[in-house]
Amino acid sequence: MRYQQLLQRLEANEREFHRLGRSVLRVQEDERRRLARDLHDGIGQNLTALKHRLAQIGDALPAELKALRASLDDAVTLCSDTLDDTRQLSRLLRPPILDDLGLEPALRWLARSLGEAAGIAIAVEIEPMPSLDGELQTLLFRITQEALNNVVKHAGAHSVLVHLVERGGRLQLQIVDDGCGFDPERAQAVGGIGLGGIRERLQLFNGQLELRSAAGHGTRLRALVPLDSR
Numbered sequence: 001m002r003y004q005q006l007l008q009r010l011e012a013n014e015r016e017f018h019r020l021g022r023s024v025l026r027v028q029e030d031e032r033r034r035l036a037r038d039l040h041d042g043i044g045q046n047l048t049a050l051k052h053r054l055a056q057i058g059d060a061l062p063a064e065l066k067a068l069r070a071s072l073d074d075a076v077t078l079c080s081d082t083l084d085d086t087r088q089l090s091r092l093l094r095p096p097i098l099d100d101l102g103l104e105p106a107l108r109w110l111a112r113s114l115g116e117a118a119g120i121a122i123a124v125e126i127e128p129m130p131s132l133d134g135e136l137q138t139l140l141f142r143i144t145q146e147a148l149n150n151v152v153k154h155a156g157a158h159s160v161l162v163h164l165v166e167r168g169g170r171l172q173l174q175i176v177d178d179g180c181g182f183d184p185e186r187a188q189a190v191g192g193i194g195l196g197g198i199r200e201r202l203q204l205f206n207g208q209l210e211l212r213s214a215a216g217h218g219t220r221l222r223a224l225v226p227l228d229s230r
Contacts, residue, residue, distance in 0.1 A: 155179025184211040
């Protein structure tokens, strides 16, 4: 009897831990959304106005002031580059496409953006999905984002496949690359290259992380998440 009571208490504590952890993730995503909006609507719009103002001043300068005109052109270019960086940071913090169009367009945008920037061919295959709530969509997007960032930074890969499918009431997200590979046991033991964060996110949804990799043979990361993860 006492054993059953202890077991029930442990299960209740675990459910409470998961509930609180997911609440923290929701707060983090809300804060990311707010920061992304401030970057885009505040700093981004101010930079746009500054860029146009500098260009107007440059156009109004007398033709003989070539050195000053060149300096203003450099300032306009710097302003334009900073504006691009600000918009990209805003999108990565919380891509509007995830909230507006859903998971599949967001994953295809993420793969295209990172692939073009890194010179890596990233393909996305998504089989027909059941309707997913916002938390599950955010979970799968963040895992893919972290995994692809790892590939870009560490793998030296030429190609990557992102594959998402539902089987037997579970979502299976796989990210497979042809990079240099690594020792999964050692990486998991030290919680390196963001794997600890991925695993902790999955545990809050009763999910699992599987890794298969070896030096010179690429990496396969597989995240398994039950559709009913409450």
